[in-house]
Amino acid sequence: MKKPAILVARAIFPETLAYLSKHFEVESNQADEVLSPSELSMRLQGKVGALTTGSERIDGAVLKVNPQLKIVANMAVGFNNFDVPAMTASGVLASNTPDVLTETTADFGFALLMATARRVTESEHYLRAGHWQKWSYDMFAGAEVHGSTLGIIGMGRIGQGIARRGALGFGMKVIYHNRTQLSPQLEAECKATYVSKETLLKTADHVMLVVPYSAASHHTIGAAELALMKPTATLVNIARGGIVDDAALAKALAARQIAAAGLDVFEGEPTVHPDLLKVPNVVLTPHIASATTKTRLAMAQLAADNLVSYFTKGHALTPLNQVASAS
Numbered sequence: 001m002k003k004p005a006i007l008v009a010r011a012i013f014p015e016t017l018a019y020l021s022k023h024f025e026v027e028s029n030q031a032d033e034v035l036s037p038s039e040l041s042m043r044l045q046g047k048v049g050a051l052t053t054g055s056e057r058i059d060g061a062v063l064k065v066n067p068q069l070k071i072v073a074n075m076a077v078g079f080n081n082f083d084v085p086a087m088t089a090s091g092v093l094a095s096n097t098p099d100v101l102t103e104t105t106a107d108f109g110f111a112l113l114m115a116t117a118r119r120v121t122e123s124e125h126y127l128r129a130g131h132w133q134k135w136s137y138d139m140f141a142g143a144e145v146h147g148s149t150l151g152i153i154g155m156g157r158i159g160q161g162i163a164r165r166g167a168l169g170f171g172m173k174v175i176y177h178n179r180t181q182l183s184p185q186l187e188a189e190c191k192a193t194y195v196s197k198e199t200l201l202k203t204a205d206h207v208m209l210v211v212p213y214s215a216a217s218h219h220t221i222g223a224a225e226l227a228l229m230k231p232t233a234t235l236v237n238i239a240r241g242g243i244v245d246d247a248a249l250a251k252a253l254a255a256r257q258i259a260a261a262g263l264d265v266f267e268g269e270p271t272v273h274p275d276l277l278k279v280p281n282v283v284l285t286p287h288i289a290s291a292t293t294k295t296r297l298a299m300a301q302l303a304a305d306n307l308v309s310y311f312t313k314g315h316a317l318t319p320l321n322q323v324a325s326a327s
């Protein structure tokens, strides 16, 4: 019997590709070209499944010219590149990769928080540039992390992982804001207290953003919110570009309205707002929060397994919507 045809839209691990090739006729993109929407639509012609990353948008326009498509498996937990209602309306199953990246991403949230508060990259640049001539008592003095107040906006699985690290590892007081309050049991496990967004911004020494991107979370942090934060506070965004108004943040950092920021995600990435590149008090990383080899392999495998499970058993392992089954 002919194997179903799928597109793997970006380069992935050769072993994941080999696994997929056992089950599917695979068109791959190991050259890792970033596909424009029209190139994506073209490459999807004749494909019943696709493995995407966060950089491919699956929307009404792509679906309209690919009515044969049955499932798109995103190799990411975030899925703001999917128009899920349009996919559901077209009978296309959507899946993502939750859980397998939770702890790794929470680790990175903490890495970025530490680097930001303790001015790790700023001081490294200074040293590499040959400016370090003598030690001085206040050289790169940063903000305390242990024992301080950590404010988490977005208390899903990754937010909870960060809360546990803060409370249990660093003795931090953890406050959080979320669309819904956690159960008393989860709050106790995370040692986290629910507060309003305003209280969180006014109280936290370190604000961590882990909220999924949607129209409702667009610019969760803009000029008005930055104005509420302490001048000594740091802001870390490991969620998605667009959660923070990057232009407003660059202004606040330049004016030292807040002390520092750590950003792994950007509005319009991979382009970074030019004003962010000019300020020294920001740590910038290229969307790598889940990037350990083990975790990226697990994400690729889960995305692949979603495709395999859908075509062999009629359901995906981690679906985002419900559509009529394949078999």
Ligand code: GLV
Pocket: 054, 075, 076, 077, 078, 079, 101, 290
């Ligand atoms: C990465 O940003 C992801 O959503 O998995």
